[in-house]
Amino acid sequence: MADISATVIATKVMQANLNHCAAAQDLLVASAARWMVDLIVIAEPYSIPPSAVSSRCSSAVILAPSRLPGTSFERLAAGEGWAAARWGELTVVSCYISPGHKRPVFERILGAIRSFVAQCRTPKILVLGDFNSKSVDWGCPEDSVRGRILRTWVEGSGLRVLNRGSEPTCVRAQGTSIVDVTFATPDVAATVSGWRVMDEETLSDHRYIAFDLRPPSSRVPPRHTHPSSSPRWALKRLDRDALRAAIAAAVWDPDADQDSCPDTESEAAALRDVATNISDACMPRTGAAPPNRRSVYWWSTEIEDLRNACLRARHRYAELRRPFQGGVAVGAGMSAETEMALRAEYRDAREALSGAIGKTKFRAWEEFILTLDQDP
Structure with missing residues (x-):
């Protein structure tokens, strides 16, 4: 099995909730191909992609579209609202808990995941999903009952919260919320950089979450980065109204954590993403297209x-x-x-x-x- 240090260098991970929408799933697949994502964790998919690992009720999915050399991908377990897979030396858990589930069901699903995590022989575990729970620990203005339960569960499971800042992960006409959360054991948390909520259209009420996995001591640039892949824009076709709107959307959030990026490299990557998103919007x-970029047919x-x-x-x-x-x-x-x-x-x-x-x-x-x- 591949060594974790080799597996996680320049590994791109995406997290999404598709609201059972076919077009949203198509758009996710296209985006993942274009950005050369290695691992996708999905809540509420429209359908189960081939070779994916899914929960019993098909509400949580794990997909590895890019098979890195020497990295295995196999199903480990599945339960109500959650699924687990081994990806190299990393254990990945995808979870979706409906807001309609009563507290006993909510606690039962968390209990099953906690038992699975406790039985894992590896300290390298990543837990991602839509828990429909709010807590100040991951940027919400206040705790909900389910948020307090989930926070206690996280502490008892030996996991850390990877969410940074207070950018909403779910945007509806009724309001915004942060219900899509990323957790990891300390060994994996140390390899995470550039965790962010992406400013991209998803055709879902939920926004994409993306981050990279690589050893904290590594100075190697992301595997998919290439000097020729630097984008350029048609400045003559600039939409100034869209520019002002994009800048306003990017800088809004006065309560955002100014120290959300753990290192200079991550901060530079986050700033680059913001500039790219603003430019794409206007x-x-x-x-x-860059020679290393893929696209769906x-x-x-x-x-x-x-x-x-x-x-x-x-x-x-x-x-x-x-x-x-x-x-x-x-x-x-x-x-x-x-x-x-x-x-x-x-x-x-x-x-x-x-x-x-x-x-x-x-x-x-x-x-x-x-x-x-x-x-x-």
């Missing part, structure tokens, strides 16, 4: 543009819905009509993106069938 990229420039348009609409809606920004009233005077118009704009953009994905996949599949018919 102008298209230019030039060919149905991805197109049209879908890329629709996703960027969706992100811009979300930024405009989010900016004006915030009553305060840095202590200054921003959206407090917004009329109900304006809010409804911005919400409708964002909804229409999401529907356009979702529809385009479905049509493009269908068209690509038909073209593939035609090539089979033509094959002698």
